[in-house]
Amino acid sequence: MSDALDKAEAAAREAAVNTAAVQIALAAVELAKAAQQQPVQQQACEHQHKQGRSTGEWLGIACAVCVGSVGLAFASIAIAIAACCATGCFLILRSIWHSTLKGK
Incomplete structure (x- = not known):
């Protein structure tokens, strides 16, 4: 039983690490999208007419x-x-x- 519990705990840790890695990858993708959109926003007129x-x-x-x-x-x-x-x-x-x- 302890062996099964250890395996389940290891699987949960691995899933948590994978989840964190996926979250970091998604954050990097979002950052890249924002970096591509930022020059377009800077070209827009910012003062009020x-x-x-x-x-x-x-x-x-x-x-x-x-x-x-x-x-x-x-x-x-x-x-x-x-x-x-x-x-x-x-x-x-x-x-x-x-x-x-x-x-x-």
Whole structure:
């Protein structure tokens, strides 16, 4: 019985050694596969691309530019009207001033 037990134990050890050898061989195969795939992965683009603006964003920008330019046009017209009014008032006051000086 001891002889059979020793044989079974030796067979179990041999199987364990064979299993470890098979595991090492499979690990080596996996490592070789990874080494072949690694250069392909390195050639791939690793940085993140910035996405372009969407159509809605471009429309929003265009509307903002239009509104801004219309506002600037109205502001320019208001400044021109104010300058004309100020010049007219100045000329009228100057005329009144001269007529009062001549009347004395």
